[in-house]
Amino acid sequence: MVDDKDAHLSDLYRETSREEPPAHVDQAVMELARRSVRRCTLTPFGNHWVAAGALAGICIVSVLLVVLLPEQGGAPDLPHTLQDADMPEPGAFAKRRYPKSVDDAAGGGMSGASEESDVARERFDFYSVMPEAEQQAPAGERVTPSITAPAPRQAAPVPMQSGRVAVYVLQIDGFSSLAQAVAMQDKLAFMRLDASIQQGDGTQTGYRIRVGPYTDLNELDRVQAQLDKRGIKSTRERVP
Amino acid sequence: MQDSDEDCMLRYADGELAAFQVLYERHRGSLYRYFLRQSPRDVAEELFQDVWTRVIQARSRYRPDATFRTWLYTLARNRMIDYWRRQGRDPLALSGNTDAVLYDAGEHPTGNPRRLADLRECLEQLLRLVESLPVLQREAFLLRHDAGMTLPEIAAALDTGAETAKSRLRYAMERLRAGLPEECLEGHEHG
Numbered sequence: 527m528v529d530d531k532d533a534h535l536s537d538l539y540r541e542t543s544r545e546e547p548p549a550h551v552d553q554a555v556m557e558l559a560r561r562s563v564r565r566c567t568l569t570p571f572g573n574h575w576v577a578a579g580a581l582a583g584i585c586i587v588s589v590l591l592v593v594l595l596p597e598q599g600g601a602p603d604l605p606h607t608l609q610d611a612d613m614p615e616p617g618a619f620a621k622r623r624y625p626k627s628v629d630d631a632a633g634g635g636m637s638g639a640s641e642e643s644d645v646a647r648e649r650f651d652f653y654s655v656m657p658e659a660e661q662q663a664p665a666g667e668r669v670t671p672s673i674t675a676p677a678p679r680q681a682a683p684v685p686m687q688s689g690r691v692a693v694y695v696l697q698i699d700g701f702s703s704l705a706q707a708v709a710m711q712d713k714l715a716f717m718r719l720d721a722s723i724q725q726g727d728g729t730q731t732g733y734r735i736r737v738g739p740y741t742d743l744n745e746l747d748r749v750q751a752q753l754d755k756r757g758i759k760s761t762r763e764r765v766p
Numbered sequence: 767m768q769d770s771d772e773d774c775m776l777r778y779a780d781g782e783l784a785a786f787q788v789l790y791e792r793h794r795g796s797l798y799r800y801f802l803r804q805s806p807r808d809v810a811e812e813l814f815q816d817v818w819t820r821v822i823q824a825r826s827r828y829r830p831d832a833t834f835r836t837w838l839y840t841l842a843r844n845r846m847i848d849y850w851r852r853q854g855r856d857p858l859a860l861s862g863n864t865d866a867v868l869y870d871a872g873e874h875p876t877g878n879p880r881r882l883a884d885l886r887e888c889l890e891q892l893l894r895l896v897e898s899l900p901v902l903q904r905e906a907f908l909l910r911h912d913a914g915m916t917l918p919e920i921a922a923a924l925d926t927g928a929e930t931a932k933s934r935l936r937y938a939m940e941r942l943r944a945g946l947p948e949e950c951l952e953g954h955e956h957g
Contacts, residue, residue: 531951532939538950539896539911542889547798551811552790555818559778559786562822713819756812 694746695738696753696760707733710758719749739765771834779825786825790818793838796912800842803897803908805849813845832922839909839923850901888950895945903938910935 701707777785801810921931
Protein backbone atom coordinates (compact mmCIF):
# COMPACT_ATOMS: atom_id res chain seq x y z
CA MET A 527 0.00 0.00 0.00
CA VAL A 528 2.74 2.39 1.01
CA ASP A 529 4.77 1.25 -1.98
CA ASP A 530 1.84 2.00 -4.28
CA LYS A 531 1.47 5.45 -2.84
CA ASP A 532 5.18 6.04 -3.16
CA ALA A 533 5.01 4.99 -6.78
CA HIS A 534 2.15 7.41 -7.41
CA LEU A 535 4.02 10.12 -5.58
CA SER A 536 7.09 9.45 -7.67
CA ASP A 537 5.01 9.58 -10.86
CA LEU A 538 3.39 12.77 -9.72
CA TYR A 539 6.74 14.39 -9.04
CA ARG A 540 8.09 13.42 -12.44
CA GLU A 541 4.94 14.87 -13.96
CA THR A 542 5.52 18.23 -12.39
CA SER A 543 9.26 18.44 -12.36
CA ARG A 544 10.12 19.43 -15.88
CA GLU A 545 11.82 22.78 -15.62
CA GLU A 546 14.95 23.14 -17.68
CA PRO A 547 17.71 25.72 -17.71
CA PRO A 548 17.02 28.75 -19.91
CA ALA A 549 18.62 28.92 -23.35
CA HIS A 550 21.15 31.59 -22.45
CA VAL A 551 22.50 29.38 -19.68
CA ASP A 552 22.82 26.43 -22.06
CA GLN A 553 24.63 28.64 -24.54
CA ALA A 554 27.03 29.97 -21.92
CA VAL A 555 27.96 26.49 -20.73
CA MET A 556 28.43 25.12 -24.22
CA GLU A 557 30.50 28.13 -25.23
CA LEU A 558 32.78 27.59 -22.27
CA ALA A 559 33.10 23.90 -23.11
CA ARG A 560 33.90 24.77 -26.72
CA ARG A 561 36.54 27.31 -25.77
CA SER A 562 38.05 24.91 -23.34
CA VAL A 563 38.51 22.31 -26.07
CA ARG A 564 40.00 24.90 -28.39
CA ARG A 565 42.52 25.86 -25.75
CA CYS A 566 43.83 22.35 -25.70
CA THR A 567 43.92 21.74 -29.41
CA LEU A 568 45.69 24.87 -30.57
CA THR A 569 49.42 25.23 -30.36
CA PRO A 570 50.66 27.73 -27.81
CA PHE A 571 53.02 30.42 -28.99
CA GLY A 572 53.88 34.01 -28.48
CA ASN A 573 52.02 35.03 -25.34
CA HIS A 574 53.76 38.36 -25.32
CA TRP A 575 52.72 39.07 -28.87
CA VAL A 576 49.12 38.29 -28.04
CA ALA A 577 49.23 40.56 -25.03
CA ALA A 578 50.84 43.26 -27.05
CA GLY A 579 48.21 42.88 -29.73
CA ALA A 580 45.42 43.30 -27.24
CA LEU A 581 46.93 46.49 -25.88
CA ALA A 582 47.69 47.76 -29.34
CA GLY A 583 44.07 47.19 -30.33
CA ILE A 584 42.85 49.27 -27.42
CA CYS A 585 45.26 52.05 -28.32
CA ILE A 586 44.25 52.03 -31.98
CA VAL A 587 40.55 52.23 -31.12
CA SER A 588 41.26 55.08 -28.72
CA VAL A 589 43.25 57.03 -31.29
CA LEU A 590 40.59 56.51 -33.96
CA LEU A 591 37.91 57.82 -31.64
CA VAL A 592 39.99 60.90 -30.85
CA VAL A 593 40.61 61.57 -34.52
CA LEU A 594 37.07 60.93 -35.69
CA LEU A 595 35.14 62.78 -33.03
CA PRO A 596 36.09 66.36 -34.02
CA GLU A 597 35.31 65.55 -37.66
CA GLN A 598 31.79 64.60 -36.63
CA GLY A 599 31.16 67.96 -35.04
CA GLY A 600 32.18 67.31 -31.51
CA ALA A 601 30.88 65.14 -28.81
CA PRO A 602 27.30 63.97 -28.70
CA ASP A 603 25.05 64.89 -25.81
CA LEU A 604 25.94 62.79 -22.87
CA PRO A 605 24.12 62.08 -19.65
CA HIS A 606 27.04 63.37 -17.64
CA THR A 607 30.43 64.74 -18.40
CA LEU A 608 33.61 63.18 -17.32
CA GLN A 609 35.56 65.01 -14.71
CA ASP A 610 39.02 63.87 -13.87
CA ALA A 611 38.22 64.45 -10.22
CA ASP A 612 35.44 61.88 -10.43
CA MET A 613 37.87 59.13 -11.02
CA PRO A 614 39.88 57.45 -8.32
CA GLU A 615 43.61 57.39 -8.61
CA PRO A 616 44.84 54.10 -9.91
CA GLY A 617 45.19 52.09 -6.76
CA ALA A 618 48.12 50.00 -5.78
CA PHE A 619 47.71 46.36 -6.60
CA ALA A 620 47.01 45.14 -3.11
CA LYS A 621 47.09 41.48 -2.39
CA ARG A 622 43.67 40.55 -1.10
CA ARG A 623 41.84 37.35 -0.53
CA TYR A 624 38.91 36.69 -2.75
CA PRO A 625 35.73 35.21 -1.23
CA LYS A 626 35.70 31.53 -0.55
CA SER A 627 33.47 30.58 -3.42
CA VAL A 628 35.95 31.83 -5.95
CA ASP A 629 38.78 30.01 -4.27
CA ASP A 630 36.69 26.92 -4.43
CA ALA A 631 35.93 27.39 -8.07
CA ALA A 632 39.61 27.42 -8.79
CA GLY A 633 40.65 24.93 -6.21
CA GLY A 634 38.95 21.83 -4.94
CA GLY A 635 36.55 19.36 -6.35
CA MET A 636 38.77 16.49 -7.34
CA SER A 637 42.24 15.39 -6.45
CA GLY A 638 43.28 19.00 -6.79
CA ALA A 639 47.02 18.85 -6.21
CA SER A 640 47.97 19.92 -9.68
CA GLU A 641 44.80 21.78 -10.44
CA GLU A 642 46.29 25.22 -10.36
CA SER A 643 49.11 24.36 -12.69
CA ASP A 644 46.73 22.55 -15.00
CA VAL A 645 44.37 25.46 -15.18
CA ALA A 646 47.28 27.76 -15.73
CA ARG A 647 48.61 25.64 -18.54
CA GLU A 648 45.20 25.50 -20.18
CA ARG A 649 44.92 29.24 -19.96
CA PHE A 650 48.30 29.79 -21.50
CA ASP A 651 47.41 27.34 -24.22
CA PHE A 652 44.38 29.42 -24.92
CA TYR A 653 46.45 32.48 -25.60
CA SER A 654 47.20 31.11 -29.01
CA VAL A 655 43.51 31.26 -29.88
CA MET A 656 43.59 35.00 -30.26
CA PRO A 657 43.69 35.92 -33.91
CA GLU A 658 45.73 38.67 -35.53
CA ALA A 659 47.99 38.74 -32.56
CA GLU A 660 51.21 39.59 -34.37
CA GLN A 661 51.17 43.31 -33.69
CA GLN A 662 53.84 45.66 -32.51
CA ALA A 663 54.44 45.19 -28.85
CA PRO A 664 54.33 48.16 -26.56
CA ALA A 665 56.33 47.78 -23.41
CA GLY A 666 54.42 47.16 -20.25
CA GLU A 667 52.95 44.49 -18.16
CA ARG A 668 51.82 41.21 -19.50
CA VAL A 669 48.17 41.08 -20.48
CA THR A 670 46.13 38.07 -21.37
CA PRO A 671 43.44 38.31 -23.98
CA SER A 672 39.82 38.24 -23.08
CA ILE A 673 38.05 34.92 -23.17
CA THR A 674 34.57 36.13 -23.87
CA ALA A 675 33.26 36.17 -27.38
CA PRO A 676 31.05 39.27 -27.39
CA ALA A 677 32.77 42.52 -26.64
CA PRO A 678 30.85 44.84 -24.36
CA ARG A 679 28.60 47.30 -26.08
CA GLN A 680 30.45 50.52 -26.71
CA ALA A 681 28.10 53.46 -26.47
CA ALA A 682 28.94 57.10 -26.97
CA PRO A 683 32.54 57.80 -26.01
CA VAL A 684 33.31 60.38 -23.35
CA PRO A 685 35.71 63.10 -24.48
CA MET A 686 38.01 64.76 -21.98
CA GLN A 687 38.69 68.46 -22.05
CA SER A 688 41.88 67.79 -23.96
CA GLY A 689 39.81 66.24 -26.75
CA ARG A 690 41.04 62.74 -26.05
CA VAL A 691 38.55 60.00 -25.34
CA ALA A 692 38.68 58.67 -21.82
CA VAL A 693 38.90 54.91 -21.66
CA TYR A 694 38.12 53.06 -18.48
CA VAL A 695 38.33 49.58 -17.15
CA LEU A 696 36.96 48.01 -13.99
CA GLN A 697 39.74 46.40 -12.03
CA ILE A 698 39.31 43.45 -9.69
CA ASP A 699 42.34 42.91 -7.46
CA GLY A 700 43.54 40.28 -5.13
CA PHE A 701 44.14 37.00 -6.93
CA SER A 702 47.18 35.30 -5.54
CA SER A 703 47.20 32.61 -8.19
CA LEU A 704 46.47 32.45 -11.87
CA ALA A 705 43.95 29.69 -11.25
CA GLN A 706 41.90 31.99 -9.04
CA ALA A 707 42.01 34.71 -11.64
CA VAL A 708 41.01 32.28 -14.36
CA ALA A 709 38.06 31.08 -12.31
CA MET A 710 36.90 34.65 -11.92
CA GLN A 711 37.42 35.30 -15.62
CA ASP A 712 35.19 32.35 -16.40
CA LYS A 713 32.60 33.62 -13.98
CA LEU A 714 32.67 36.99 -15.72
CA ALA A 715 32.32 35.24 -19.05
CA PHE A 716 29.06 33.79 -17.85
CA MET A 717 27.96 37.34 -17.11
CA ARG A 718 28.91 38.14 -20.70
CA LEU A 719 31.65 40.51 -19.59
CA ASP A 720 34.87 40.92 -21.45
CA ALA A 721 37.75 40.43 -19.02
CA SER A 722 41.51 40.09 -19.19
CA ILE A 723 44.02 38.90 -16.61
CA GLN A 724 47.13 40.85 -15.79
CA GLN A 725 50.09 39.79 -13.79
CA GLY A 726 51.60 42.17 -11.29
CA ASP A 727 55.00 43.58 -12.15
CA GLY A 728 58.14 43.73 -10.02
CA THR A 729 56.72 45.45 -6.96
CA GLN A 730 53.28 43.90 -7.16
CA THR A 731 52.51 40.25 -6.81
CA GLY A 732 49.58 38.14 -7.86
CA TYR A 733 47.05 38.75 -10.57
CA ARG A 734 44.28 41.17 -11.28
CA ILE A 735 41.44 41.22 -13.71
CA ARG A 736 40.37 44.06 -15.90
CA VAL A 737 36.87 44.28 -17.29
CA GLY A 738 36.34 46.50 -20.28
CA PRO A 739 37.48 48.82 -21.78
CA TYR A 740 34.60 51.28 -21.65
CA THR A 741 34.27 54.77 -22.98
CA ASP A 742 30.69 55.32 -21.85
CA LEU A 743 30.16 56.14 -18.20
CA ASN A 744 26.63 54.83 -18.18
CA GLU A 745 27.84 51.49 -19.37
CA LEU A 746 30.63 51.61 -16.81
CA ASP A 747 28.10 52.31 -14.04
CA ARG A 748 25.86 49.51 -15.20
CA VAL A 749 28.62 46.93 -15.31
CA GLN A 750 30.03 47.97 -11.95
CA ALA A 751 26.57 47.67 -10.42
CA GLN A 752 26.25 44.25 -11.99
CA LEU A 753 29.52 43.21 -10.38
CA ASP A 754 28.51 44.67 -7.02
CA LYS A 755 25.30 42.71 -7.12
CA ARG A 756 27.32 39.53 -7.41
CA GLY A 757 29.56 40.59 -4.54
CA ILE A 758 32.51 41.35 -6.82
CA LYS A 759 34.33 44.49 -5.74
CA SER A 760 35.86 46.50 -8.53
CA THR A 761 37.60 49.83 -8.88
CA ARG A 762 37.57 52.14 -11.86
CA GLU A 763 40.83 52.76 -13.59
CA ARG A 764 41.45 55.13 -16.43
CA VAL A 765 43.56 53.66 -19.17
CA PRO A 766 46.47 56.03 -19.85
CA MET B 767 24.70 0.96 -27.08
CA GLN B 768 24.67 4.22 -25.20
CA ASP B 769 28.02 5.50 -24.00
CA SER B 770 28.35 5.78 -20.26
CA ASP B 771 28.74 9.14 -18.60
CA GLU B 772 32.25 8.21 -17.61
CA ASP B 773 33.20 7.36 -21.20
CA CYS B 774 31.76 10.64 -22.38
CA MET B 775 33.73 12.57 -19.79
CA LEU B 776 36.96 10.83 -20.73
CA ARG B 777 36.33 11.53 -24.40
CA TYR B 778 35.65 15.15 -23.62
CA ALA B 779 38.92 15.23 -21.70
CA ASP B 780 40.53 14.12 -24.97
CA GLY B 781 38.98 17.06 -26.74
CA GLU B 782 35.75 15.62 -28.13
CA LEU B 783 33.19 18.34 -27.67
CA ALA B 784 30.31 16.15 -28.84
CA ALA B 785 30.88 13.89 -25.84
CA PHE B 786 30.37 16.85 -23.54
CA GLN B 787 27.17 17.75 -25.35
CA VAL B 788 25.84 14.26 -24.64
CA LEU B 789 26.75 14.56 -20.98
CA TYR B 790 25.27 18.00 -20.68
CA GLU B 791 22.04 16.98 -22.35
CA ARG B 792 21.69 14.04 -20.00
CA HIS B 793 22.13 15.98 -16.80
CA ARG B 794 21.17 19.57 -17.46
CA GLY B 795 17.52 19.25 -16.48
CA SER B 796 17.93 17.32 -13.27
CA LEU B 797 20.90 19.37 -12.10
CA TYR B 798 19.06 22.60 -12.78
CA ARG B 799 16.03 21.38 -10.83
CA TYR B 800 18.28 20.26 -7.99
CA PHE B 801 19.23 23.90 -7.51
CA LEU B 802 15.84 25.30 -8.42
CA ARG B 803 14.11 23.35 -5.65
CA GLN B 804 16.52 24.75 -3.11
CA SER B 805 17.22 28.33 -4.12
CA PRO B 806 15.74 31.28 -6.02
CA ARG B 807 15.80 31.00 -9.79
CA ASP B 808 18.66 33.47 -10.39
CA VAL B 809 20.77 31.73 -7.79
CA ALA B 810 19.91 28.35 -9.28
CA GLU B 811 21.14 29.52 -12.67
CA GLU B 812 24.38 30.82 -11.21
CA LEU B 813 25.08 27.67 -9.21
CA PHE B 814 24.21 25.51 -12.20
CA GLN B 815 26.74 27.38 -14.32
CA ASP B 816 29.34 27.21 -11.59
CA VAL B 817 29.10 23.45 -11.43
CA TRP B 818 29.49 23.01 -15.16
CA THR B 819 32.41 25.42 -15.11
CA ARG B 820 34.12 23.20 -12.61
CA VAL B 821 33.37 20.11 -14.65
CA ILE B 822 34.89 21.75 -17.70
CA GLN B 823 37.94 22.99 -15.84
CA ALA B 824 38.54 19.62 -14.24
CA ARG B 825 38.08 17.48 -17.34
CA SER B 826 41.77 16.73 -17.79
CA ARG B 827 42.00 15.43 -14.23
CA TYR B 828 38.81 13.41 -14.28
CA ARG B 829 39.25 9.81 -13.18
CA PRO B 830 36.22 7.52 -13.17
CA ASP B 831 36.75 6.40 -9.57
CA ALA B 832 33.11 7.15 -8.85
CA THR B 833 30.23 7.54 -11.25
CA PHE B 834 30.17 10.82 -13.10
CA ARG B 835 26.74 11.52 -11.68
CA THR B 836 27.98 11.12 -8.12
CA TRP B 837 30.85 13.45 -8.80
CA LEU B 838 28.58 15.98 -10.52
CA TYR B 839 26.20 16.09 -7.58
CA THR B 840 29.02 16.25 -5.09
CA LEU B 841 30.15 19.41 -6.85
CA ALA B 842 26.55 20.62 -6.89
CA ARG B 843 26.08 19.97 -3.21
CA ASN B 844 29.27 21.84 -2.36
CA ARG B 845 28.04 24.84 -4.32
CA MET B 846 24.67 24.61 -2.59
CA ILE B 847 26.32 24.51 0.82
CA ASP B 848 28.47 27.52 -0.10
CA TYR B 849 25.31 29.37 -0.96
CA TRP B 850 23.57 28.44 2.26
CA ARG B 851 26.57 29.56 4.25
CA ARG B 852 26.60 32.89 2.46
CA GLN B 853 22.98 33.16 3.57
CA GLY B 854 24.01 32.53 7.15
CA ARG B 855 22.63 29.01 7.24
CA ASP B 856 24.60 25.88 7.94
CA PRO B 857 22.55 22.85 6.99
CA LEU B 858 25.42 20.52 7.75
CA ALA B 859 25.14 21.45 11.40
CA LEU B 860 22.14 19.15 11.34
CA SER B 861 24.25 16.22 10.24
CA GLY B 862 24.96 15.09 13.74
CA ASN B 863 21.29 14.86 14.58
CA THR B 864 19.39 11.67 14.30
CA ASP B 865 17.05 11.14 11.44
CA ALA B 866 14.16 11.06 13.89
CA VAL B 867 15.04 14.58 14.94
CA LEU B 868 15.25 15.60 11.33
CA TYR B 869 11.88 14.10 10.69
CA ASP B 870 10.31 15.94 13.57
CA ALA B 871 12.01 19.19 12.75
CA GLY B 872 9.85 21.91 11.35
CA GLU B 873 6.14 22.43 11.16
CA HIS B 874 4.11 20.61 8.64
CA PRO B 875 4.10 22.99 5.70
CA THR B 876 0.49 22.65 4.80
CA GLY B 877 -1.38 21.97 8.01
CA ASN B 878 -4.35 19.73 7.42
CA PRO B 879 -4.34 18.77 3.80
CA ARG B 880 -7.56 19.71 2.14
CA ARG B 881 -9.08 17.76 -0.66
CA LEU B 882 -7.61 18.49 -4.03
CA ALA B 883 -9.42 17.03 -6.95
CA ASP B 884 -7.47 18.76 -9.64
CA LEU B 885 -4.23 17.24 -10.87
CA ARG B 886 -2.66 20.62 -11.36
CA GLU B 887 -3.31 21.48 -7.76
CA CYS B 888 -1.77 18.18 -6.72
CA LEU B 889 1.35 18.98 -8.70
CA GLU B 890 1.68 22.45 -7.23
CA GLN B 891 1.10 21.13 -3.76
CA LEU B 892 3.74 18.47 -4.22
CA LEU B 893 6.30 21.01 -5.37
CA ARG B 894 5.62 23.16 -2.34
CA LEU B 895 6.02 20.14 -0.11
CA VAL B 896 9.30 19.14 -1.71
CA GLU B 897 10.67 22.65 -1.35
CA SER B 898 9.69 22.74 2.31
CA LEU B 899 11.29 19.41 3.22
CA PRO B 900 14.15 19.53 5.72
CA VAL B 901 17.36 20.07 3.79
CA LEU B 902 18.90 16.64 4.19
CA GLN B 903 15.68 14.86 3.28
CA ARG B 904 15.13 17.12 0.32
CA GLU B 905 18.60 16.41 -1.04
CA ALA B 906 18.00 12.68 -0.84
CA PHE B 907 14.61 13.02 -2.50
CA LEU B 908 15.90 15.15 -5.36
CA LEU B 909 18.86 12.89 -6.02
CA ARG B 910 16.55 9.89 -6.15
CA HIS B 911 13.61 11.29 -8.09
CA ASP B 912 15.19 14.00 -10.22
CA ALA B 913 18.69 12.72 -10.80
CA GLY B 914 17.59 9.07 -10.76
CA MET B 915 20.44 8.00 -8.53
CA THR B 916 20.69 4.68 -6.75
CA LEU B 917 20.97 4.52 -2.97
CA PRO B 918 24.73 3.88 -3.02
CA GLU B 919 25.18 6.83 -5.38
CA ILE B 920 23.05 9.04 -3.14
CA ALA B 921 25.05 7.97 -0.11
CA ALA B 922 28.31 8.77 -1.90
CA ALA B 923 27.10 12.15 -3.10
CA LEU B 924 25.84 13.05 0.37
CA ASP B 925 29.00 11.72 1.97
CA THR B 926 27.08 9.45 4.28
CA GLY B 927 26.24 5.78 4.70
CA ALA B 928 23.71 3.90 2.62
CA GLU B 929 21.44 3.31 5.61
CA THR B 930 21.40 6.99 6.49
CA ALA B 931 20.63 7.90 2.90
CA LYS B 932 17.84 5.34 2.86
CA SER B 933 16.38 6.73 6.08
CA ARG B 934 16.41 10.27 4.81
CA LEU B 935 14.68 9.20 1.66
CA ARG B 936 12.09 7.24 3.60
CA TYR B 937 11.36 10.15 5.93
CA ALA B 938 11.07 12.47 2.95
CA MET B 939 8.53 10.18 1.33
CA GLU B 940 6.56 9.85 4.55
CA ARG B 941 6.47 13.57 4.94
CA LEU B 942 5.30 14.09 1.39
CA ARG B 943 2.65 11.41 1.69
CA ALA B 944 1.40 12.97 4.91
CA GLY B 945 1.20 16.41 3.35
CA LEU B 946 -0.48 15.41 0.14
CA PRO B 947 -4.22 14.80 -0.02
CA GLU B 948 -5.24 11.20 -0.42
CA GLU B 949 -6.77 11.67 -3.84
CA CYS B 950 -3.44 12.90 -5.20
CA LEU B 951 -1.91 9.53 -4.40
CA GLU B 952 -4.63 7.34 -5.81
CA GLY B 953 -3.56 6.82 -9.32
CA HIS B 954 -3.78 9.75 -11.66
CA GLU B 955 -3.08 8.83 -15.22
CA HIS B 956 0.14 10.49 -16.26
CA GLY B 957 1.46 10.85 -19.73
